[in-house]
Amino acid sequence: MHEDSLQSPGEELPGKPESHGSEITKKSLESSLRQLKCHFTWNLLAGENSLDDFEDRVCNQIEFQNSEFKATTYNILAFIKHHRGQNKEALECLQEAEELIRREHADRAEIRSLVTWGNYAWVYYHMGRLSEAQTYVEKVKQVCKKFSSPYRIESPILDCEEGWARLKYGGKFNERAKVCFEKALEKKPDNPEFISGLAIASYRLDNWPPSQNPTDSLRQAIKLNPDNNYAKVLLALRLQDMGKEEEGESLIEDALRKATRATDVLRGAASFYRKKGTREKTIEMLGKALECMPNNAYLHYYLGCCYRAEVIKLQSEKYGDKESLLRLIEQAVDHLKKAEEHNGNLPNIYSYLATLCAHADQYEEADYYFQKEFLKELSPGAKQLLHLRYGNFQLFQMRCEEKAIHHFLEGMKIKLRSKGKDKMKAKVQRLAEKRLFQNEADSEALYLLKVVAELDGDSERDMDSSNLLPSSSIAEAGNGEEGDGYHRAAAGGTPFD
CATH class of the missing domain: 1.25.40.10 (Tetratricopeptide repeat domain)
Structure with a gap:
């Protein structure tokens, strides 16, 4: 460039x-x-x-x-x-x-x-x-x-300034940012600011190229500047991935004590606690960050995903509290709607809203959000998952088998092997078998079984003939159930499928 x-x-x-x-x-x-x-x-x-x-x-x-x-x-x-x-x-x-x-x-x-x-x-x-x-x-x-x-002029300060600018832009600029900080460090190898920039760039590039290892750079940045709380959070996340969660959590706690309202620290801490499975702390961290950035779509989105996961968890409990469920649904919907106001392109946001509204018996609003999700340009995995969710909505909430079957088959036509595809296949087969139990000569049911077999055969042939099609979980396909790396949905006969 x-x-x-x-x-x-x-x-x-x-x-x-x-x-x-x-x-x-x-x-x-x-x-x-x-x-x-x-x-x-x-x-x-x-x-x-x-x-x-x-x-x-x-x-x-x-x-x-x-x-x-x-x-x-x-x-x-x-x-x-x-x-x-x-x-x-x-x-x-x-x-x-x-x-x-x-x-x-x-x-x-x-x-x-x-x-x-x-x-x-x-x-x-x-x-x-x-x-x-x-x-x-x-x-x-x-x-x-x-x-x-x-x-x-050639100055390490200007190299550093360019490095911070490129880091802020992120994405394809991270590699160039790393070069800027390395250049600055050639002249001032012990400068805490330059080392901090290099550490952050290295952390961002940890997966590309594979040889990158930001741990040493992050430790050095913290040693030279003990108040570099963001570096502590990044090191904590790295240590967590390495199986050293206890050491990482100690760094998180220290960073939070010293930077109680720094949104970068709060967001990083939320990510740490989410990976740990401590959803209450995740919600707490995101809530504090939101106090500082009340119009941030991503914070509302992540909070909405957290509450949605709580809905799924409570729904899976045999004797779940209906009042608590509705309260969690309301919180999830509120944050997701606020996120949607600022950015409607967040992954799965309309289908998340749709399924939540469906569980609150708001069927008209649920259908409205499903249709908005269908209008988006989706990856094959996300489109397949959407057909599964909408088919479940038609089957379980609207009691319309015909529309449900239509969407299950549409999802199966997408050439992508996934758990979602297997679920749709099983649902169509069960519906067809139920009809045949009532009437063994039911031509439509026989036709459905034939179509399912053909689509399943096509899928197997595609897998045999090409290594380009991913064999992935729903979560890996178009962000699947997790929504930017957050929460897996429960399996079962619901629109959350």
Whole structure:
């Protein structure tokens, strides 16, 4: 990826008609802008399909060190605001970043401000305020001249700033972020901030490439900065995966004592307790995080999934309390609806709402959410699971065997071997056999058994002829029952199937 792209992604540089003298100034300014190290020259939007998804990921999904590096966050927000066409708000964000740098990094304010000034220059340029853009280019130039460079310098601080920015964007940028921190550490090998960045990047890349091992980096980051509570949470999660849960929980407890309202720590702790199976603590951590970020779709979604799992657990108990069940359903639905208001693309969200409404005897609303889920672009596994759930809804709640059978067969037609497919096969077979018991000459029942046998045979042939089709659990197929890694649903004759 080339970091010196002329345009901010998706935009052309403005070309207002100007006098000949102004045009020369404009060309000179454009040349300077190309050389600045800032968000506008790092191609951060390259390959993005949706600005909404991009902003959602940056602002809501990815949390790290939210009690520190606030200037970095404001620079990112300014970049996003600009691409929203909100240049006034972008400038306000840059003012916040500049003030934070002056207050928190007074000893290195000039170098720390270079990225912010570069962003200022680009925003003013796109606003057509060329003289103000030139002012910030000159501010960058004055600092760089001290290092015998016109518009950019090689500095571990700037490498670190780029690394944090790329970490915040996540995804495909994690590898590049790791490179930035490694480069910074070449010049300052004991810098706690650089080591912390490398540790987080290594943790994110733990599964790719396989050789990555973030444990040592995380331990070193904590040793150099005992207040790095996010690193403690990441190390705890890593230790839990390694079977050292007790040591991990000690780190979690320490981080929570020292950072009671840090959402990155709370979310990480929630993940730890969820893996441990302590659902009450998971709900507690997510609830505290939600107090700080009340409109975060993902926190509402995870809480909704937690309460949904409690519904499934209570429903499976022979003498479950109906009043408690309805109260849990209400809590689950409330959080999932709030999540849906902010992001309707969360996995399984409409089918989760549908099945919960079905168990609250709200059949019309349940069908409404099922239809919304069918309208989404789903993976084969998610589509198959949806047919199973909707078929169960038709069979058990609406008492409509014909529609149930239709959806079970549609699910079976999807060329994916799964537990869900086996369940649909068994349900159709039972329904057909029940009809044959009543009338052994029932042609429709005989036809159903024939179709099931054919579909099952097709499935076996597909498995024999190709290794591309996954042999997976429902949870692995399109997030299945777990919804972003949370809660497996109970088996049985319910829409939760």
